[in-house]
Amino acid sequence: MTKNEKVPKLNKDLYEAELEELQAQLVEMQEWVKQSGSRVIIIFEGRDAAGKGGAIKRITEPLNPRVARIVALPAPTERQRTQWYFQRYVEHLPAAGEIRLFDRSWYNRAGVERVMGYCTPEEYRRFLQQCPVFERLLVDDGIIVLKYWFSVSDKEQLKRFKSRLTDPMRRWKLSTTDLESITKWEDYSRAKDDMFIQTDISEAPWYVVESEDKRKARLNVMHHILSSVPWERVELPELKIPKRPKSTGYRRIDRSLQKEVPDFAATITSERMPARYVDKEDEVLNGESPE
Template sequence: MVGGDQGDGPQRLPRAIYEKELFRLQAELVELQEWIRQERARLVVVFEGRDAAGKGSTIKRVAEHLNPRVARIVALPTPTERERGEWYFQRYVAHLPAAGEIALFDRSWYNRAGVEHVMGFCTDEEHRRFLRQCPVFEQLLIEDGILLRKYWFSVSRTEQQRRLRKRNEDPMRRWKLSRMDLESMTRWEQYSEARDEMLEATDTPRSPWYLVESEDKRRARLNVIAHLLSTVPYSEVPRPRFELPALPPLSGRRRPSREHYTYVPDHAATL
């Protein structure tokens, strides 16, 4: 079994330590972004793993302070009827980064190795073909200069159940709970077997998987960001400091009365 699936993870990182280090790492991510943009590099980061293992919250922290024109989160919906008739990797190729961009895949082409295979959304032959073609596909990306990083988030069965139960009880997060999440609980062993088979076929020297133990989400987020930064040979990019211009004097123009406009009510004043 992959580390973390059995529980008994590390003690939760104190919030003060977590927030201080997260701020430092996010500042480094901004430096990485500027290096990517200046060097016209292309970075693809794949986030995969168990349901409720912390992928989404980690992606959120990675992208939080980045320029959305440079760093995009790719979270594709269920394929359309037309996309089902395409070469499997085709819909993902359309979302690969251009020069100077970062693509963060919230799940990826590895859907075929996981949920599609376990839930019977693809045939056994399509699954076997994916496992054969995927290393070749990723090799082509790397040979073309794309920096590819792949993270698998692992979580214990009991912790997954606790998190899914918490989602179900929280009206602000209930939208994150789906039928597929419930299936992941009842098909735990099948998902484990599918994951092990996927790792065996696609964990290659040039495109390795990095496993993330996520019993403590705070630790997992810091570990992933710190590791991602360590794998890219970026450097600080000098950025000019702009001198703000002095405000010109007002012309004395008479403005229309406030009664001509409709303002948003001051809700805060009612609190």
Template sequence: MTTLDPHPHPHPNALPPEMLERIGRDIADSYDEELELELDDRDLDPDTLLPPHARSDEEKEARRMYFRELFRLQAELVKLQDWVVHTGHKVVILFEGRDAAGKGGAIKRIVQRLNPRVCRVAALPAPNDRERTQWYFQRYVPHLPAAGEIVLFDRSWYNRAGVERVMGFCTDEQYEEFFQTVPEFERMLVRSGIQLIKYWFSISDEEQNARFLSRIHDPLKQWKLSPMDLESRRRWEEYTKAKEIMLERTHIPEAKWWIVQGVDKKRARLNCIHHLLDQIPYEEVDRPSIALPEREYHEDYVRRPVPPEIIVPEIY
């Protein structure tokens, strides 16, 4: 006969109340992120879209400040975009950091209101068999900007200094060759007229753990967790050592590293965008006035009816 343990051990996946509360806040924040995509009027108060009991007064004020500053900075990014096109400037921005550090969220806010033909994101997958036999930097070169373009790399050639080193995807010789080559490669880019800006998003051990748990418990974000992400969690200290070596050996005057404190995701986004705007000497460009032409009408024009079988049903 078995007896019940009067002090049962908690399930290994059980979460303490404070972590459940944290996950709830993260999910609410993710809804805010989607709301940002819908808010085009910078005078609209996002709080009006939530029930009054949803947040404390302090949280509401912080939220108002965040949206107000986000929209203001995004308006400046549009001015920056116009100046880049007008002057033929070329910009490359690298976003590096640990998994779940907030790189993707910052990139999304930067490109959200910009012209994708001017500002584009390069997020390269793992190299294929052919690419592994090429010069290491070769597959990144086609994504570099032409005049009047901005390219944001969501992870970059610094994969070799991070994940490839820690996970054993490169040899010691390839690793050392990378550090010999990358300063010259980046100086060459700068000499060619490309402005190169490098950001490292920094988060704490505890914050990454909390974000991973949030992703595990949010069905809409579970896809963000790959087996490589989970393994990187186990090897936190190895990634820390690799990051320190990378920053020490690749922080050069022509292409400095900038550290974004990323524990608070929303503050990190604002700080990164504000800093980015400060790095580029843009000015507001006068736009020509636009007049909508009169629509032409022709007596012999008859609009053909649309066959009903090809119309999408109006469920909503």
């Protein structure tokens, strides 16, 4: 395959079949984490519009939200800005039998905060010095730490941004900071390179996920998680549905005394069926990403 030749997109039917299989294995992994009392941290970082959110969504879709929880923190408060930088992340670390998926993490300081000037040079220097120590402490305490960087080309990122501008379901994903990343592409590249040099440690290495094709990226990261966590199938307790006991005379209250949700579904007809939403970033149209 030549350098300029496009890599074919993954077939949708093949993708969905493999996705279902990997999700089933993630459910089994979750049971092992729960029963073994393991603690797992999965960090998702990368370019804006690189597909982190879509990957997290497919990973957590079949999982118990009490076991596998997404951590997506807003901008720090004024009080949090005066704390030790890692302090607000510590409270979201997993306890025994829990998985935490960080949709962006403490690495904000090495990326957007550095490039956009939201932290001082001294704060940035201190972060690079402390981060490897912090992560080694986590691993030394028995926590499994996986770090993924989603990589996407500038051309593909721009296509996805343009798609979101006209997609009402994804418009919320765009912010002024996201759009500024277009003009600061090389700044973010340098920041990522420096971050890797300082924080790609043997105890918690970085893994790059190529995400020009989102379907491939999702399957690849899910498969890697399953191969990186030392899980095994666990025997689940046998459950038996009991027989319902005989009635003791209970009578349901009259429906007229309750407020019910109107039956909107009964008004839907084929004549007024709304157009099906198509995720332009996921659907392959003529083999091209959306312009």
